[in-house]
Amino acid sequence: MIRGILFAFGFCVLFQSCDFKGLTSSKKVDSLFLGIYLGMPAKEFYDHCWELNRQKLVVHGPTNQNVEYLMKDELDYPVYMRFYPYFYKDKIYQMPVTFTYDRWAPWARDYHANVLLEKLIPMLEKWYGPGFKSKVDPRKGKVYARIDGHRRMTLMVKDEQFVQMVITHIDMEKEFQKEVDELKARGE
Amino acid sequence: MKKSIVNKVMALALGLMFFAQSCTNLDEELYSDLAAENFFKSEAEYIAALGAAYSSFGGMGNHFGLWTMNELASDELVITTKGGDWYDGGVLIQLHEHNITIDNPIVGNTWNFLYGGVNTCNRLLYQFQQLPASDGRDATIAELRAIRALWYYWLLDSFGNVPVVTDFTDTEAPASKTRAEVYAFVEKELNETIPLLSTAKDGTTYGRINKWAALAVRCKLYLNAGVYTGTPQWQKAADDAQAIINSGKYSLESSYKSNFAVNNSGSNENIFVYPYDKVFAGGFNWPMMTLHYASQGVYNFTAQPWNGYSAVEEFYNTYVNATADTQFPEVYGGSDNPGTQGNVWKGTAIAPAQGTQDSRISNFVVGPQFNADGTRASDPGADSDDPDGAPLTFTPKINTIYPNGWRQGGARIGKYEYELGGTPNMSNDFVILRYADILLARAEALWQLNNGNAESLSLVNQIRSRAGVTPFAAPLTPEKLFAERGREMFAEMTRRQDLIRFGKFNKEWWAKNASDPKYKLFPIPKGARDVNPKLVQNPGYPN
Numbered sequence: 033m034i035r036g037i038l039f040a041f042g043f044c045v046l047f048q049s050c051d052f053k054g055l056t057s058s059k060k061v062d063s064l065f066l067g068i069y070l071g072m073p074a075k076e077f078y079d080h081c082w083e084l085n086r087q088k089l090v091v092h093g094p095t096n097q098n099v100e101y102l103m104k105d106e107l108d109y110p111v112y113m114r115f116y117p118y119f120y121k122d123k124i125y126q127m128p129v130t131f132t133y134d135r136w137a138p139w140a141r142d143y144h145a146n147v148l149l150e151k152l153i154p155m156l157e158k159w160y161g162p163g164f165k166s167k168v169d170p171r172k173g174k175v176y177a178r179i180d181g182h183r184r185m186t187l188m189v190k191d192e193q194f195v196q197m198v199i200t201h202i203d204m205e206k207e208f209q210k211e212v213d214e215l216k217a218r219g220e
Numbered sequence: 221m222k223k224s225i226v227n228k229v230m231a232l233a234l235g236l237m238f239f240a241q242s243c244t245n246l247d248e249e250l251y252s253d254l255a256a257e258n259f260f261k262s263e264a265e266y267i268a269a270l271g272a273a274y275s276s277f278g279g280m281g282n283h284f285g286l287w288t289m290n291e292l293a294s295d296e297l298v299i300t301t302k303g304g305d306w307y308d309g310g311v312l313i314q315l316h317e318h319n320i321t322i323d324n325p326i327v328g329n330t331w332n333f334l335y336g337g338v339n340t341c342n343r344l345l346y347q348f349q350q351l352p353a354s355d356g357r358d359a360t361i362a363e364l365r366a367i368r369a370l371w372y373y374w375l376l377d378s379f380g381n382v383p384v385v386t387d388f389t390d391t392e393a394p395a396s397k398t399r400a401e402v403y404a405f406v407e408k409e410l411n412e413t414i415p416l417l418s419t420a421k422d423g424t425t426y427g428r429i430n431k432w433a434a435l436a437v438r439c440k441l442y443l444n445a446g447v448y449t450g451t452p453q454w455q456k457a458a459d460d461a462q463a464i465i466n467s468g469k470y471s472l473e474s475s476y477k478s479n480f481a482v483n484n485s486g487s488n489e490n491i492f493v494y495p496y497d498k499v500f501a502g503g504f505n506w507p508m509m510t511l512h513y514a515s516q517g518v519y520n521f522t523a524q525p526w527n528g529y530s531a532v533e534e535f536y537n538t539y540v541n542a543t544a545d546t547q548f549p550e551v552y553g554g555s556d557n558p559g560t561q562g563n564v565w566k567g568t569a570i571a572p573a574q575g576t577q578d579s580r581i582s583n584f585v586v587g588p589q590f591n592a593d594g595t596r597a598s599d600p601g602a603d604s605d606d607p608d609g610a611p612l613t614f615t616p617k618i619n620t621i622y623p624n625g626w627r628q629g630g631a632r633i634g635k636y637e638y639e640l641g642g643t644p645n646m647s648n649d650f651v652i653l654r655y656a657d658i659l660l661a662r663a664e665a666l667w668q669l670n671n672g673n674a675e676s677l678s679l680v681n682q683i684r685s686r687a688g689v690t691p692f693a694a695p696l697t698p699e700k701l702f703a704e705r706g707r708e709m710f711a712e713m714t715r716r717q718d719l720i721r722f723g724k725f726n727k728e729w730w731a732k733n734a735s736d737p738k739y740k741l742f743p744i745p746k747g748a749r750d751v752n753p754k755l756v757q758n759p760g761y762p763n
Binding site for chain 2: 086092110132136139193
């Protein structure tokens with residue numbers, strides 16, 4: 033039991049230790065994208081995605097279980113945005129998202145993730161307002177992050193192909209962490 | 221059972237050694253950083269690095285990629301449009317009807333998936349090649365080259381002429397190689413690496429390319445050599461299959477179904493798998509993709525399935541019909557499946573019919589469905605013309621591919637065991653290479669060399685006997701070989717190859733007219749050519 037929770041928790045601690053000073057805010061912000069929000073009940077999420085599919089906005093994505101939204105016009109070239117949330121107590125508490133150019137290829141360096149990352153930040157600041165800050169980790173390269181109320185967002189290059197964004201509900205994460213700590217203490 | 225658990229843990233450990241760095245250290249590895257301090261220094265780090273190469277296979281068991289592209293372009297599976305569901309811009313039907321456009325996103329995703337796998341191997345190879353020579357380094361390099369050969373084998377098979385990129389640091393857009401040149405590259409890589417790969421078949425090589433897995437890839441390469449290069453290589457295919465047989469490492473399981481069980485890591489038949497896990501390595505979600513919304517209650521799933529993939533009725537009938545369907549004779553003629561007769565589901569499945577009792581019918585979920593509590597599963601949104609209305613019954617018959625396919629139409633994929641109370645992610649290991657395929661490959665190759673070869677018939681009949689159906693009498697015919705491969709290898713991504721090799725791919729089948737031979741290859745995706753004008757489009761597709 034605890035192994036499963038710890039595994040899920042592995043995602044939620046991503047980037048947590050990165051020291052981004054001055055990012056804290058008490059403002060309540062829960063919106064994500066495409067009408068999805070942190071804390072959204074699982075059933076509502078599935079129904080909503082179903083409706084987005086009917087509207088031909090999203091399809092089932094490849095490579096693991098995810099929903100795929102093709103951003104046709106937001107950037108210089110089409111970009112696939114793929115997402116699938118983690119639920120805690122049947123509500124979205126974390127949303128990992130990947131971005132990749134539709135024209136990515138090993139040899140097409142202009143469309144690699146490090147280039148895409150820099151183009152995504154202005155686009156995301158249009159969605160969420162200005163506020164991303166960056167930090168260069170000696171091993172991991174450039175990491176972008178921001179905190180708005182209880183919503184934490186981080187972005188970095190995952191590999192040559194994908195930019196990884198993780199959006200987390202900080203309060204739910206704390207609650208989840210507490211539960212994990214209690215399970216650990218009980219040795220489960 | 222104990223062995224299977226050990227295998228699973230070892231294989232998961234391989235993936236998790238790679239993954240764990242991402243989780244516990246708060247962030248993910250930056251693979252494009254080629255600084256020397258990131259190179260691998262110990263045997264344990266070699267193994268961990270290999271995990272990155274194998275994790276690329278995690279896209280095999282889900283929708284919209286290589287598996288989808290191959291299966292939907294064959295006569296095995298279809299995704300009908302069900303009113304407002306599953307149209308997805310027509311890209312799914314395009315594959316079934318062989319009307320594939322250069323901007324089909326499934327084709328584009330597959331291209332990126334395959335080159336993603338190549339790219340990871342090239343990155344790791346570059347890093348390992350900087351290290352001083354050692355047994356561990358050289359063995360790892362050989363394994364990575366063999367993995368990369370598998371990715372190129374799929375590129376060769378799907379797209380034909382593609383660039384062969386082997387240098388991670390090369391930034392120049394590459395030109396396409398001819399299909400024959402790509403074939404030669406894959407063959408050379410396998411020839412050079414097979415002698416260097418581990419011969420072990422145990423927990424240390426589970427979920428990895430050992431010598432036997434690489435031989436299996438080369439066997440399949442040779443089996444299709446006539447398609448790829450115009451020059452068949454039947455003897456070489458037969459020889460590689462024999463080498464695997466002679467190893468004594470693999471054998472047919474007594475139960476076909478056990479190869480696909482939730483805990484299938486103990487199978488002695490599976491040669492190469494991707495070890496999925498519902499917690500640690502998710503992404504294998506066939507029950508979601510194929511079963512009906514109301515199937516949630518049948519299996520007590522934690523989530524509601526999405527009602528997508530169905531089996532094509534005439535293909536399904538090759539299991540239950542002692543005498544072949546008269547529909548679409550160019551594909552199904554000679555597909556007789558003699559055996560003990562008993563109750564099966566046919567057509568609209570209103571009542572049981574008589575048909576062949578083939579144990580491989582476990583490949584399908586078909587007929588009336590019952591909830592875990594024994595009550596009849598029900599579909600409140602059943603189509604007005606559904607044969608039996610609301611009670612959930614998967615009918616082998618499918619009324620139409622578009623626009624209003626029956627919600628309950630079509631036998632569903634049942635190949636892998638679905639866990640009661642399961643999550644959207646399965647723990648069954650996804651079978652990529654299997655011994656039964658190798659036996660049938662040898663049977664076919666020997667038959668091609670001498671159509672009176674007694675061993676060919678014997679090998680096919682080993683497969684039939686395991687399925688509990690009547691062994692074929694001589695003579696073995698291409699129709700029998702083709703149909704037996706179909707029954708045995710359903711949903712294992714071999715049918716498209718078989719249809720092409722046996723000259724049936726462009727014939728008419730259900731909801732598909734006779735098609736242009738150009739569709740034997742998928743188009744080079746438009747997005748790829750937009751950024752690399754050196755890529756040559758496959759013949760017949762618009763430039």
